[in-house]
Amino acid sequence: MTRLVQIYTEREHQILGGGFILLLIIAWESVPHLVTLPRALSLFFTTPSKVSETFYELVVQNEFQTHFYVSAVEFLLGLGLAILAGLPLGLIMGRSSVVDAMFDPYVTALNATPRIVFLPLLILWLGLGIWSKVMIVFIGALFPLLINTYEGVKNVDRVLVNVVRSFGANEWQVMKMVVLPNSLPYVVAGLRLAIGRAILGVVVGEFYGATKGLGSMMAKAASAFQVDVVFVGAAIFMGISLIFTLTVKRIEANLSRWRPDVVKTF
Numbered sequence: 001m002t003r004l005v006q007i008y009t010e011r012e013h014q015i016l017g018g019g020f021i022l023l024l025i026i027a028w029e030s031v032p033h034l035v036t037l038p039r040a041l042s043l044f045f046t047t048p049s050k051v052s053e054t055f056y057e058l059v060v061q062n063e064f065q066t067h068f069y070v071s072a073v074e075f076l077l078g079l080g081l082a083i084l085a086g087l088p089l090g091l092i093m094g095r096s097s098v099v100d101a102m103f104d105p106y107v108t109a110l111n112a113t114p115r116i117v118f119l120p121l122l123i124l125w126l127g128l129g130i131w132s133k134v135m136i137v138f139i140g141a142l143f144p145l146l147i148n149t150y151e152g153v154k155n156v157d158r159v160l161v162n163v164v165r166s167f168g169a170n171e172w173q174v175m176k177m178v179v180l181p182n183s184l185p186y187v188v189a190g191l192r193l194a195i196g197r198a199i200l201g202v203v204v205g206e207f208y209g210a211t212k213g214l215g216s217m218m219a220k221a222a223s224a225f226q227v228d229v230v231f232v233g234a235a236i237f238m239g240i241s242l243i244f245t246l247t248v249k250r251i252e253a254n255l256s257r258w259r260p261d262v263v264k265t266f
Contacts, residue, residue: 025048028047028048029047029048029049031045031047032045032047044225044227045227046227046228046231050228051228051231051232051235053228054228054229054231054232055232055235058229058232063217064232066212067212067213067214067216067217067233068214068236070130070210070212070213070214071202071206071213071214071215072240073130073134074130074133074134074137074202074205074206074213075137075198075199075202075240077130077134077137077138078133078134078135078136078137078138078140078141078198078201078202079137079138079141079194079195079198081134081138082137082138082141082142082145082194082198083141083145083191083194085138085142085146086141086142086143086145086146086149086190086194087145087146087149087187089103089146089149090145090146090147090148090149090150090152090153090187090190091149091153091175091179091180091183093107093146093150093153094149094150094151094152094153094154094179094183095153095171095175095179100150107143107146107147110139110143111143111147115136115139115140115197115200115201115204116204116208118135118136118139119132119136119204119205119208122135122136123208128210128211132205133201133202133205133206133210133213136201136204136205137198137201137202137205138201139201140194140197140198140200140201141194141195141197141198141201142194144190144193144194144197145187145190145191145193145194146190147190148186148187148189148190148191148193149183149186149187149190151186152182152183152184152185152186152187152190153179153183155182155183155186156178156179156182156183157178157182160178160182161174161178161179164177164178184252184255185252188248188249188251188252191248192245192248192249195241195244195245195248196241199237199240199241202214202215202237203215203218203237206219207219214233214236214237215233217229217233218230218233218234221233
């Protein structure tokens with residue numbers, strides 16, 4: 001019993017989260033057996049077991065792999081470009097008043113603009129291929145990361161910066177020893193938001209201008225009333241988002257071990 005209590009204490013977060021998900025799946029699977037659904041509603045209702053069967057059929061038919069590959073490439077390229085551009089720009093804007101004054105109006109205006117309005121232009125400029133979707137993912141993921149990084153730099157304790165400078169540190173050393181470590185929680189929060197926005201960009205881009213990808217597969221399935229296929233796509237997107245978010249949280253926990261007040265969630 002003591003061993004079980006110890007395991008539960010060490011893994012409480014995962015056990016509660018996984019247990020609640022399992023409970024919802026069981027409740028969802030039980031609905032048709034406990035409630036008699038109207039015929040009109042039953043046509044658009046599915047269960048986890050049916051979704052699993054549909055997923056298996058799509059994999060066997062080699063249809064799923066093609067769509068997944070396209071969506072994964074769009075997601076990874078768009079998010080990667082957003083990280084490469086947003087993180088350095090956020091750091092520089094936070095440290096340089098000149099760069100901040102130059103870029104802030106554009107960042108503010110573009111961040112307030114719905115991303116979907118750029119899609120018709122991107123399709124005109126880049127076509128219906130993969131790059132128009134990569135760019136809509138990039139635009140969606142860029143600003144959460146950039147703005148959060150900027151705020152993290154702005155909230156760095158000025159006393160720490162002055163202390164390091166008093167020992168003769170240059171700008172790069174200040175950035176490495178003070179700004180980056182203290183901005184890490186903001187950067188991680190921005191990255192978690194960027195992952196969600198990137199997934200949204202993939203879905204929106206493929207809904208409106210694609211012939212391949214999970215979003216395109218879901219749109220075609222919805223028009224044909226194939227509810228199981230729609231749920232397969234939704235579950236895959238949720239799984240991707242969850243995996244990347246947990247990975248980011250694990251990286252944050254490893255990089256923040258030096259903080260005395262860090263609460264370990266893993």
